[in-house]
Structures are given as structure tokens and as C-alpha cells.
Amino acid sequence: MTENLGELTITRELPAGPDAVFRAYVEPEQFVRFWGPVGTHVELDTVTIEPKVGGRYDSTMTIDATGDTFPLRSTITAFVPGELLVIREEGVGMSSSLAFKDLGDGRTEVVLHQTDVPEMFRGPEAEAGMNSSFDRLVEHLSAQR
Known part of the structure; x- marks a missing residue:
């Protein structure tokens, strides 16, 4: 049993509407353009996204400098197109929820809320990594315009 579990929440505004942002998370060709921190x-061949409750949400992140790999094996536990995507990681048990809110001006507020987060995934370094992934998503969405 993992000890010292906690929560993490990050809120970001993104330069596209909710449907476009949501598609970036569920279309493998877009997902690979931003998923993971800088570096x-x-x-694409490691990504399986089955956009439905009970569907797979799997990928393998590789660190550019070392070649070390980190597989993500998870199941979609909630799925409302353009509004909500929730996954639960196998083994770790961590749940990640992405809620998409239309700001009405071509922007979307995304709230990432994670529960049952092991301590090693909650510190300032982990939060900086997630924010750099959001920065990469901003770049991707801006290029789509």
C-alpha cells in the first residue's frame, strides 16, 4: 500500500475552445505533440486512446537525454466530450481529472485535479513538469489557429 497520498490541482487557460482542447487529449496524433514535460x-505507436468510459488511455513517455521510458497504463473512468476526461492509472491508483470550461472568447480553462497522488508526483518538480506540458499544449493549440 502506498503511503502519504495527496492531491494536486493545476488550473490553466488555453488559447482554443473546449472542443479543440478536448480533441488534443483524445486524438493520438495531437496527444504526442504535447504530452509530458519539456525534454x-x-x-505515436505507444499511444492507445479509446475515447469512452472503460476505454484505454495508454502511452509511453521517453526522456530525450537518457532514453529512459515511463509507461502510462490507465482506464478512462469518466468521459464527456468537450467537458470532462478522467483516467485512473493502473498499479499507482492515481486518478487524474481534466475539466474543460468554455471562457466564451475562444479560450478554455482547464482544471487538472489529481487524487491518490504519491508524494513523488506532488512536489514542485512534478508541478513544474506538468506546467511545462501545458506550455507545450499552448504552443500546439496556437499553431493550429
């Missing part, structure tokens, strides 16, 4: 990448 990592995800190969």
Missing part, C-alpha cells in the same frame, strides 16, 4: 517525447 520528453511520446512515440
Whole structure:
């Protein structure tokens, strides 16, 4: 049993409407353009996204400098297109919820809320990594315009 579990919440405004932002998370060809912090990448052939409750949400992140890999194996537990995506990671048990709110001006507020987060995934370094992934998403969405 993992000890010292907690929560993490990050809120970001993104330069696209909710449907476009949501598609970036569920279309593998877009997902690989931003998933993971700067200095990592995800190969398209490692991504399985089945956009439905009970569907797979799997990928493998690779650290560019070392080649070390980090597989994400998870199941979609809630799915409302353009509004909500929730996944639960196998093994770790961590749940990640992405809520998408239309700001009405071509922007979307995204709230990432994670529960049952092991301590190693909650510190300032982990939060900085997630924010750099959001920065990569901003770049991707801006290029789509």
C-alpha cells in the first residue's frame, strides 16, 4: 500500500475552445505533440486512446537525454466530450481529472485535479513538469489557429 497520498490541482487557460482542447487529449496524433514535460517525447505507436468510459488511455513517455521510458497504463473512468476526461492509472491508483470550461472568447480553462497522488508526483518538480506540458499544449493549440 502506498503511503502519504495527496492531491494536486493545476488550473490553466488555453488559447482554443473546449472542443479543440478536448480533441488534443483524445486524438493520438495531437496527444504526442504535447504530452509530458519539456525534454520528453511520446512515440505515436505507444499511444492507445479509446475515447469512452472503460476505454484505454495508454502511452509511453521517453526522456530525450537518457532514453529512459515511463509507461502510462490507465482506464478512462469518466468521459464527456468537450467537458470532462478522467483516467485512473493502473498499479499507482492515481486518478487524474481534466475539466474543460468554455471562457466564451475562444479560450478554455482547464482544471487538472489529481487524487491518490504519491508524494513523488506532488512536489514542485512534478508541478513544474506538468506546467511545462501545458506550455507545450499552448504552443500546439496556437499553431493550429
